[in-house]
Amino acid sequence: MYAPAFSVVIPCYNCEMTLIRSVRSVQAQTFTDVEILLVDDGSSDKTLGLAQALAHNDDRILVVSQRNAGAAATRNRAVAFAKGRLIAFLDADDWWHPGKLAAHHALHAARPELDASFAQIAFMAKDGHEPLTRSSVPQGLLSIVQVLRENPVCTMSNAVVRADSFRRFGPFRESLTHSEDQEWLARMVFNGARIMGIDEELVAYRTNDGGLSSDLEKMYDGWRAFAGDYASSEVTRQCEAVYCRYLARRALRLSNAAGQALKYTLRGLHLDAGAFLSDPRRGLCTALGALLAPMLPPVVRTRIFA
Structure with missing residues (x-):
């Protein structure tokens, strides 16, 4: 069975206004050996129809639909279909710079012992046109303290993981509706995963007052639900x-x-x-x-x- 270099996982929930830009950023990658997995999480808008239209014009796209189950379950469902050697996650309101996958592919080829990688992020204004500021990338391998304190990876749109490492360290914890990505990273690092950053801006992260990441109290509750397990x-x-x-x-x-x-x-x-x-x-x-x-x-x- 043919295995692409990357499986790109895009969970989709009521994202009709942003999905096309996210998918187009994957289609515009300079590294093209990819499959694109769009999992509709029970959307009530036109998201599923848009995803199917995109798949009609690109045979690298697979569309899966399910009842609403949350971001963790949706990512886990997508990974179950993934055939790529590397899994790259992208949220449906963010987008990538054209060299994103090429940079990660080069890093993992040069450092095959790495389990996962990430890069620098541009935080975008809500209109998606103007970068407000950029994240920093710490040198060396991530430590558990770095992940628990401020999580330099920041968003799953920034994460690339080897498929065999994802299966070894386990899926996203579906009982968490917030901070499930940070728990997953903490669990990986705590159990010996080697994660390194690329000091290059490769991801555009859209700030959104109404998104899950803006529900600060639930983020805090989610963090407290797992942090004591790892320190x-x-x-x-x-x-x-x-x-x-x-x-x-x-x-x-x-x-x-x-x-x-x-x-x-x-x-x-x-x-x-x-x-x-x-x-x-x-x-x-x-x-x-x-x-x-x-x-x-x-x-x-x-x-x-x-």
Whole structure:
């Protein structure tokens, strides 16, 4: 049976406004040995019809439909169909730069011992046209502390994993509706997975006030549901303080969450002020931003804290 180099997994739920751009970014890749798996998760809009139309014009696309089950179950379902040696995940409201798959293919060819890889992200304004800021990529292999604190991978749209590694370390935890991607990464690293970043901007991540990633309290609940499984209580407390800083920064770049920014800042400082302020540029800036947020226009907050 022919096995492509990549299986691209795109979970689809009510994404009629963004799906085409995401799929087109895969079709525009300079590395073309791919299959594209679109799994419709019980959408109530035109998503399924759009996916089928895209598949009609590209025989690399397979469309699967299911009753609504959530992002974790949808990704797991797609992987069950995957034939590629590498699995690349893409959310249906994000998109890739044309060299994304080529860069990951080159890294994994040069470093066959790696289990997974990621890259730098451009955080985009809601209109999808203007990058607000870019993520940083730590050097070397990811540690469990890095994953638990602020998760440099950030989004599944950034993750590429060897298919055999995915099956060895296990699927996404379907009981989690938030932070299931971070739990999956933490479980991999905790059990010895080798994950490395590419210091190159390859992913466009669309900020969305109404998306799952904007439901900050549920993200926090999801994080607390698994973090203690992978670190001592002392390390978990330090990581939680920094994770609160991460949530505060997310709140500051949402148009209607300034009050949440102060709540997470105070929570993080209470848990471990030293950890919260461990990176002065991020810690002090976040604390000051949370205090001043009611006086800052949303567009200013977004540019500073994206």
